[in-house]
Amino acid sequence: MTATTPVSTAARTRFAGRTALVTGGGSGLGRAMALAFAAEGANVVVAGRTEGPLKETVGLVEDAGGTAIAVTADVSRSADLAALVDAAVERFGSLDVAVNNAGVLRAGRPVAELPEEEWRTMLDINVTGVLLALQAEVKQMRTQPNGGAIVNIGSNLGAHMSVPGTTAYGATKAAVSALTKGAAAEYIRDGVRINAVSPGASDTSMSLQGGESEAERAERMKTATPLGRVSSTEEVAAAVLYLASDESASVVGADLVIDGGAAV
Numbered sequence: 001m002t003a004t005t006p007v008s009t010a011a012r013t014r015f016a017g018r019t020a021l022v023t024g025g026g027s028g029l030g031r032a033m034a035l036a037f038a039a040e041g042a043n044v045v046v047a048g049r050t051e052g053p054l055k056e057t058v059g060l061v062e063d064a065g066g067t068a069i070a071v072t073a074d075v076s077r078s079a080d081l082a083a084l085v086d087a088a089v090e091r092f093g094s095l096d097v098a099v100n101n102a103g104v105l106r107a108g109r110p111v112a113e114l115p116e117e118e119w120r121t122m123l124d125i126n127v128t129g130v131l132l133a134l135q136a137e138v139k140q141m142r143t144q145p146n147g148g149a150i151v152n153i154g155s156n157l158g159a160h161m162s163v164p165g166t167t168a169y170g171a172t173k174a175a176v177s178a179l180t181k182g183a184a185a186e187y188i189r190d191g192v193r194i195n196a197v198s199p200g201a202s203d204t205s206m207s208l209q210g211g212e213s214e215a216e217r218a219e220r221m222k223t224a225t226p227l228g229r230v231s232s233t234e235e236v237a238a239a240v241l242y243l244a245s246d247e248s249a250s251v252v253g254a255d256l257v258i259d260g261g262a263a264v
Helices: 028-039 051-063 078-092 116-141 167-190 214-224 233-244
Strands: 019-023 043-048 067-072 097-100 148-153 192-199 255-258
Touching: 019 028, 019 078, 019 116, 028 043, 028 051, 028 067, 028 097, 028 233, 043 051, 043 078, 051 067, 067 078, 078 116, 097 116, 097 233, 116 148, 116 167, 116 192, 148 167, 148 233, 167 192, 167 255, 192 233, 233 255
Parallel strands: 019 043, 019 097, 043 067, 097 148, 148 192, 192 255
Antiparallel strands: none
16 A cells, blocks of 8 residues: 555445544544544544634535534633533534544654743643543543443554654653553443554654655655655544444554554
């Protein structure tokens, strides 16, 4: 499979009649996940802090024949997340899948030189945001006869590998891996199944180094990973959909690394 080969979802309806929530759904991986869920029949709720990109995602879903709504929310605020879950249930009747994808990267400095403000920003969104999202999502899913599935988006940085200049970011993403494993054990008997996907460099702007073009990134990646390229957003989305689907019904607390072998 090449970087430009789409992952086919033709004639698949794994999520027909279900509601899937994706935070950070205005661009990049979040947008790819929203489109993938919609292509397989889900009613999609995309959330983020900026309304414009969210509406663009909704438009793309609707253009492809799917159903979606946009809800502005700051994942570092518990009240926003409670309102987000309420909006999903009010519009579609349930919350069957949640993907906690919102995250920020502040990189390029070793930990001793990292401004406190940048650390707190990553901590608030990457860690506290996932914790608060889990609380709101689990609270709703525990009330539903069929429970629900949650996929947290971590990173190959942190729990799986280290790269100089990304240590603080990796620490926040390692926390996501730990939250996933612990929460998975706590809530599986309530019908809430929790897993994580930890991408490496993917075909988004986040994987571009300062001033780097996509062509320059492609050249760099030829030797940066065993696979020799970035992962496509569709490949990462496919992993998320697997963990959210009934096909992975016995997968609990997994942390699936999608990084072309970089962390091997």
